[in-house]
Amino acid sequence: MVSEQLVDLSRLQFAATAMYHFLxxxxxxxxxxxxxxxxxVYVMTGKVIYKDMTRFWGxxxxxxxxxxxxxxxxxxxxxxxxxxxxxxxxxxxFGAPLxxxxxxxxxxxxxxxxxxxxxxxxxxxxxxxxxxxxxxxxTNLSALWILIANGWMQNPVGAEFSFETMRMELTDFxxxxxxxxxxxxxxxxxxxxxxxxAMFVLSISAFYLLRGRDVxxxxxxFRIAAAFGFASxxxxxxxxxxxxxxxxxxxxxxxxxxxxxWETEPAPASFNLIAVPNEAEMxxxxxxxxxxxxxxxxxxxxxxxxxxxxxxYAANRERVITGIEAVxxxxxxxxxxxxxxxxxxxxxxxxxxxxxxxxxxxxxSMDKVTPELIxxxxxxTLPKVAPLFWTFxxxxxxxxxxxxxxxxxxxxxxxxxxxxxxxxLRWALWFLPVPWIACEMGWFVAxxxxxxxxxxxxxxxxxxxxxxxxxxxxxxxxxxxxxxTVLLIVEMYLMVRFARQGPxxxxxxxxxxxxxxxxx
Amino acid sequence: xxxxxPTLKLIWWLLVxxxxxxxxxxxxxxxxxxxxxxxVGRNDEERRVVINTVGPHWDGNQVWFITGGGAxxxxxPIVYATAFSGFYWAMLAVLxxxxxxxxxxDYRSKIHNATWRSTWDWGLFIGGxxxxxxxxxxxxxxLQGVPFHFDDSLVPYYTGSFxxxxxxxxxxxxxxxxxxxxxxxxxxxxxxxxxxIQRRAVTAALIFGALMLLGFSAAGVWLAKGGFGYAITSVIxxxxxxNPLSKTVAQQPGAWLTNYATAPLTMIVPALAYLxxxxxxxxxxxxxxxxxxxxxxxxxxxxxGTAGVSMFPFVMPSSTMPxxxxxxxDAVSSQRTLGIMFWATLIFMPIIVLYTSWAYKxxxxxxxxxxxxxxEHSAY
Numbered sequence: 068m069v070s071e072q073l074v075d076l077s078r079l080q081f082a083a084t085a086m087y088h089f090l091x092x093x094x095x096x097x098x099x100x101x102x103x104x105x106x107x108v109y110v111m112t113g114k115v116i117y118k119d120m121t122r123f124w125g126x127x128x129x130x131x132x133x134x135x136x137x138x139x140x141x142x143x144x145x146x147x148x149x150x151x152x153x154x155x156x157x158x159x160x161f162g163a164p165l166x167x168x169x170x171x172x173x174x175x176x177x178x179x180x181x182x183x184x185x186x187x188x189x190x191x192x193x194x195x196x197x198x199x200x201x202x203x204x205x206t207n208l209s210a211l212w213i214l215i216a217n218g219w220m221q222n223p224v225g226a227e228f229s230f231e232t233m234r235m236e237l238t239d240f241x242x243x244x245x246x247x248x249x250x251x252x253x254x255x256x257x258x259x260x261x262x263x264x265a266m267f268v269l270s271i272s273a274f275y276l277l278r279g280r281d282v283x284x285x286x287x288x289f290r291i292a293a294a295f296g297f298a299s300x301x302x303x304x305x306x307x308x309x310x311x312x313x314x315x316x317x318x319x320x321x322x323x324x325x326x327x328x329w330e331t332e333p334a335p336a337s338f339n340l341i342a343v344p345n346e347a348e349m350x351x352x353x354x355x356x357x358x359x360x361x362x363x364x365x366x367x368x369x370x371x372x373x374x375x376x377x378x379x380y381a382a383n384r385e386r387v388i389t390g391i392e393a394v395x396x397x398x399x400x401x402x403x404x405x406x407x408x409x410x411x412x413x414x415x416x417x418x419x420x421x422x423x424x425x426x427x428x429x430x431x432s433m434d435k436v437t438p439e440l441i442x443x444x445x446x447x448t449l450p451k452v453a454p455l456f457w458t459f460x461x462x463x464x465x466x467x468x469x470x471x472x473x474x475x476x477x478x479x480x481x482x483x484x485x486x487x488x489x490x491x492l493r494w495a496l497w498f499l500p501v502p503w504i505a506c507e508m509g510w511f512v513a514x515x516x517x518x519x520x521x522x523x524x525x526x527x528x529x530x531x532x533x534x535x536x537x538x539x540x541x542x543x544x545x546x547x548x549x550x551x552t553v554l555l556i557v558e559m560y561l562m563v564r565f566a567r568q569g570p571x572x573x574x575x576x577x578x579x580x581x582x583x584x585x586x587x
Numbered sequence: 588x589x590x591x592x593p594t595l596k597l598i599w600w601l602l603v604x605x606x607x608x609x610x611x612x613x614x615x616x617x618x619x620x621x622x623x624x625x626x627v628g629r630n631d632e633e634r635r636v637v638i639n640t641v642g643p644h645w646d647g648n649q650v651w652f653i654t655g656g657g658a659x660x661x662x663x664p665i666v667y668a669t670a671f672s673g674f675y676w677a678m679l680a681v682l683x684x685x686x687x688x689x690x691x692x693d694y695r696s697k698i699h700n701a702t703w704r705s706t707w708d709w710g711l712f713i714g715g716x717x718x719x720x721x722x723x724x725x726x727x728x729x730l731q732g733v734p735f736h737f738d739d740s741l742v743p744y745y746t747g748s749f750x751x752x753x754x755x756x757x758x759x760x761x762x763x764x765x766x767x768x769x770x771x772x773x774x775x776x777x778x779x780x781x782x783x784i785q786r787r788a789v790t791a792a793l794i795f796g797a798l799m800l801l802g803f804s805a806a807g808v809w810l811a812k813g814g815f816g817y818a819i820t821s822v823i824x825x826x827x828x829x830n831p832l833s834k835t836v837a838q839q840p841g842a843w844l845t846n847y848a849t850a851p852l853t854m855i856v857p858a859l860a861y862l863x864x865x866x867x868x869x870x871x872x873x874x875x876x877x878x879x880x881x882x883x884x885x886x887x888x889x890x891x892g893t894a895g896v897s898m899f900p901f902v903m904p905s906s907t908m909p910x911x912x913x914x915x916x917d918a919v920s921s922q923r924t925l926g927i928m929f930w931a932t933l934i935f936m937p938i939i940v941l942y943t944s945w946a947y948k949x950x951x952x953x954x955x956x957x958x959x960x961x962x963e964h965s966a967y
Binding site: 122129130132133134136137139140141143144146147148149152153154157158159160161162163165166167168169170171173174175177178179180181182184185186187189190229231232233234236237238240292398401517533534535539543546550554555558559565572573574 | 620642643644645646647649650652653654656657658659660662665668669670671672675676677679680683685686688689690692693694697698738739741742743744745828829830834920921923924927928932933935936939942943946949950963964965966
């Protein structure tokens with residue numbers, strides 16, 4: 068049996084590399100549209116300051132993009148290196164969006180980012196704008212395909228288990244693409260990226276305005292960021308991920324866990340503003356309720372019920388029991404694949420196969436299963452409540468704080484006197500790290516909340532790993548963390564340096580801190 | 588057009604080959620340039636010239652690698668699972684070497700400091716030289732068979748070690764691969780530069796081209812006389828549902844030459860390695876660099892194709908449980924997935940080739956020291 072330590076280390080390595088990657092992705096997703104907006108204004112008005120804006124923010128964009136690419140390479144290959152059984156078991160479905168992501172999106176963004184940086188003197192204005200636009204489309208399409216893949220992990224539609232090939236196989240590709248969970252996640256994630264891009268430009272522009280330098284440049288950048296950021300934060304909140312939460316059991320379980328909702332309440336359920344969850348007794352020791360709100364958020368209705376964790380536990384316990392039968396029949400079928408009776412019997416219970424596989428964490432053979440183990444396997448299907456409850460609340464609180472900031476920034480941009488309101492500028496400056504924290508919290512909720520599954524209801528995490536040694540995992544984890552940390556320090560150093568130097572780094576002769584001074 | 592399952596399986600063998608060759612030709616030439624960087628660029632300005640020959644293109648080219656990985660995941664999931672987890676440390680070495688490229692290219696010239704720049708130059712060298720070396724070593728091991736097996740649930744177990752990969756034949760294959768990529772990169776560099784750099788690039792091309800042909804011949808002799816090769820000994824049903832445990836396989840020394848005997852036309856493939864290689868050598872020596880680049884691309888098709896054709900239908904033979912060897916027939920995705928991925932590739936590949944060509948056309952011409960001076964703040 069696979070050691071728990073190996074599973075934990077594999078998870079830790081994936082979490083670390085994915086969350087590292089996601090330090091760079093949101094900024095890319097958002098800034099690329101800001102570049103499109105700035106350059107469009109340049110092409111339409113011919114004002115060279117907008118070209119300088121595109122080039123300067125583009126320079127910072129490039130510094131970030133380099134690490135996005137670096138950390139992204141890992142993710143394309145880590146399923147194979149560290150999640151070999153997962154890769155075999157679901158590659159038939161999961162591999163396709165990843166490959167299409169390469170064909171449709173990565174080639175596009177990566178080819179045109181080269182022309183974005185190097186093509187200024189070789190392309191007409193319109194051609195260069197088209198290049199920037201295609202780069203933006205490419206980055207956003209790549210988010211679409213990776214979230215289709217990720218959405219399928221949360222809500223595995225359009226696929227069926229095949230006992231002959233011992234894996235999940237695709238039955239309906241369109242169902243995978245139009246998976247409501249994937250679509251909800253896509254909108255939520257790219258919007259969060261747009262917010263990150265807007266905050267980045269807003270904060271650094273505020274920094275210039277507070278110093279009273281490069282004022283025209285900073286004012287124009289601030290205004291664009293305020294408008295783009297306000298639209299994006301509204302999209303994050305209003306069209307949020309929530310739309311996906313009524314779909315599929317993974318999302319319902321996650322919702323119940325992040326709301327610390329143990330019991331099924333009569334509709335519309337109340338919202339726990341603050342709670343102290345008690346895992347052992349499966350209840351809250353303390354909670355402050357707001358009536359109705361949960362039902363409205365979760366179901367967009369007043370009459371639909373949301374299942375509580377205790378109800379989910381009871382239902383899953385039944386599925387584990389059916390799952391035991393499914394595992395037994397599968398083992399028999401592998402030995403006698405032509406047996407028609409076995410086939411019919413298996414077809415009846417195969418939907419719960421994944422729940423039977425949960426027991427493989429504890430026993431090799433289904434003959435050794437005890438009622439206590441069934442309880443444990445069913446209990447495993449509920450993610451830990453407290454981490455989800457709090458990370459979710461931090462994310463939401465930060466989201467609303469950003470809504471207030473962008474709202475005021477836009478309001479004073481329209482009024483025209485934002486540059487004099489130093490409290491607003493300071494607020495914008497200090498909020499620079501906030502969207503990153505919110506993004507990482509969001510990922511944590513989405514992926515930690517999916518446990519104990521890699522594919523919800525289909526494949527348990529502990530079966531998904533590669534059969535590597537624990538020593539290998541310690542080595543590779545240390546390597547990744549060490550390498551990434553050095554790279555992050557280098558990136559931050561360059562980012563801070565060029566952000567401080569400002570548009571002068573372009574060497575155009577139009578700004579403070581001209582490039583040749585910096586070299587002296 | 589609906590293809591039957593056996594045809595789709597064959598098509599995907601070809602398409603994986605196309606993606607690998609595409610990777611070697613496109614990402615290969617900028618890896619070759621990276622390998623040569625510290626040697627053909629003698630001062631900072633020259634090195635910037637070298638880097639900027641691939642500056643606008645390396646990122647797009649690297650996607651051949653990413654897409655190749657994704658396509659193997661989608662089309663041959665069990666190969667993706669078994670090979671990448673089995674070759675764990677080799678794979679990580681490739682990834683970590685590749686880490687140097689995006690940051691090396693983008694960060695190097697942003698700071699005026701000799702140590703900073705020289706560090707990234709060597710990073711770009713590692714990012715250029717290590718991946719082809721390891722891919723060559725991996726192919727060398729595939730040809731010999733790899734120690735892995737499956738349990739009843741098809742969980743792959745790899746029983747070899749990283750150091751076991753570094754055996755003499757595999758190292759020879761590594762030399763062939765590195766020489767091939769460096770040869771190709773040197774030709775590209777000669778095409779995009781002039782003067783001293785071009786002269787050094789031509790010299791490098793002549794050395795590595797000769798080394799590639801010598802190594803390739805040595806590997807061929809080794810295969811013919813050496814002790815490896817595998818053959819399927821049970822009846823193959825190409826239309827069957829993929830199950831790598833449903834056949835019997837025997838180790839047969841010399842079996843890797845069987846395909847050339849049964850289908851003599853396939854000898855075109857190794858011949859292409861020689862014809863392309865020799866033509867590229869002659870053309871680059873006379874400074875017909877663009878034609879030389881085309882010729883070395885054909886040489887790459889020949890070298891990689893030879894490995895593929897020799898092993899066909901094997902993709903990843905197992906030395907410890909030969910029956911579990913992965914082949915074109917039993918390591919594949921479902922018919923539906925192969926079909927969808929075929930259409931996706933057929934639609935997007937021409938579009939990719941089209942806009943990539945446009946990008947090269949926009950950036951065409953020699954990169955010179957004058958260009959670097961004019962673009963002090965925007966060039967790499």
